[in-house]
Amino acid sequence: MAKIRARDAVFCLRPFCVVFAHPVSHTKSSARWLARHHADPYVREARAQGLPSRSAFKLEEIQQHDRILRPGMTVVDLGAAPGGWSQVAATHVVPNGRVFALDILPMPKATEGPFRGVECIQGDFREPSVSEQLLTKLGGRCVDLLLSDMAPNLCGIPAVDQPRSMQLAELADEFAQQVLNRGASLLVKVFQGEGCDAFLGQLKHHFGTVTVRKPKSSRPESREVYLLAKRFLL
Numbered sequence: 734m735a736k737i738r739a740r741d742a743v744f745c746l747r748p749f750c751v752v753f754a755h756p757v758s759h760t761k762s763s764a765r766w767l768a769r770h771h772a773d774p775y776v777r778e779a780r781a782q783g784l785p786s787r788s789a790f791k792l793e794e795i796q797q798h799d800r801i802l803r804p805g806m807t808v809v810d811l812g813a814a815p816g817g818w819s820q821v822a823a824t825h826v827v828p829n830g831r832v833f834a835l836d837i838l839p840m841p842k843a844t845e846g847p848f849r850g851v852e853c854i855q856g857d858f859r860e861p862s863v864s865e866q867l868l869t870k871l872g873g874r875c876v877d878l879l880l881s882d883m884a885p886n887l888c889g890i891p892a893v894d895q896p897r898s899m900q901l902a903e904l905a906d907e908f909a910q911q912v913l914n915r916g917a918s919l920l921v922k923v924f925q926g927e928g929c930d931a932f933l934g935q936l937k938h939h940f941g942t943v944t945v946r947k948p949k950s951s952r953p954e955s956r957e958v959y960l961l962a963k964r965f966l967l
Contacts, residue, residue, distance in 0.1 A: 788882055789817035790950035791959070792920075796825065798946070799961060801878055801918055805829040809867070809876050809912065811858055811905055812883035814838040816851070822880065823850040833867060858908060867912070875914030881905035881921040884957070891926065899928040902960075906936065910967060919962040926956060936962045 796802050802825035810819045813834035822832045827850035834840050840853035852870060856863035883905065885897035902923045909919045919940070923929050936943045941964030951957055 787817075787950065789821050791882075791948040792818045792821045792880070794948035794950055795920065795946050795959060795961065796821070799944075801920065801961065801963075802826055803830075806877040807871070807874055807914075808832045808878045808880065810834045810880045810882075811908065812836055812881060812901075813853075814840055816840050818880050818882055819851045822878075826850075833870060835863065835867065859904065864911075871912075875917070876909075876912045877914055877917050879905065879909045879913060879917070879919045879921075881919075884922060884924075895924060895926045895928065898922075898924045899932060902932055903935075906932075909965070910939065913965045915965055915967070917965045919960075919965070921960050921962070922957055923960055924956045925958055933960060936960060939967050940965055 802808070802822055804826060806826045807830060808822045808826055810822060810832065813819045814836040815838075816834060819832050819834040819840070826832060832851045834851050834853045835858045836853075836855065837857055839855055840851070854863060854866050854870070856866070858864065858867075881902070883901045885894060885901060887894045902921050905921045906919065909917075913919070919936070923932060933943055933945075940962035943960055943962045946959040946961055948959070
């Protein structure tokens with residue numbers, strides 16, 4: 734059984750093999766993707782600003798539109814590595830607020846540059862020991878905003894990729910119900926497709942409003958969107 738890291742997935746998968754009939758074409762396709770990636774203006778801007786990834790711009794766009802981050806808030810970022818969202822969150826909520834970044838992969842220390850104020854917990858957030866670490870750090874305080882930009886490793890097979898991505902979103906929602914303060918918010922990435930509408934309806938059962946956001950910095954060809962659920966009811 735191959736264990737997938739939290740950023741990509743948080744469940745175990747049976748090993749499988751994909752055989753490409755034309756490996757040369759696959760290599761050319763990968764080269765084209767890399768060329769587009771390096772030419773991406775958001776990738777270039779992220780490098781210029783010293784950001785760990787272009788995804789930081791997605792959260793900043795949503796922040797400008799919805800003002801979900803405010804000084805003094807307590808924020809949890811699931812599957813946080815390499816840290817772009819945590820970094821953005823910290824700029825809006827510290828010094829009086831707190832940002833907790835959870836991921837199986839290591840993150841920069843809270844004292845390092847732009848990550849100052851981000852408290853990192855390395856581990857799978859589904860594991861009791863990791864949840865206990867977070868609860869201990871929270872010190873009885875509930876969370877005002879839960880962020881999840883988690884996505885699976887896409888293999889290109891929709892029947893495999895879509896269920897993986899929806900499971901990650903559902904795990905984020907389950908975790909939100911355990912830690913959110915009444916009236917708090919959840920921002921979670923999903924991929925449009927089977928299960929997406931049902932998940933949106935599920936969120937409406939325990940949040941006052943749910944809206945769909947597609948930041949300009951999200952690649953137009955990508956099926957990713959963000960569901961912003963506000964006013965947690967439970």
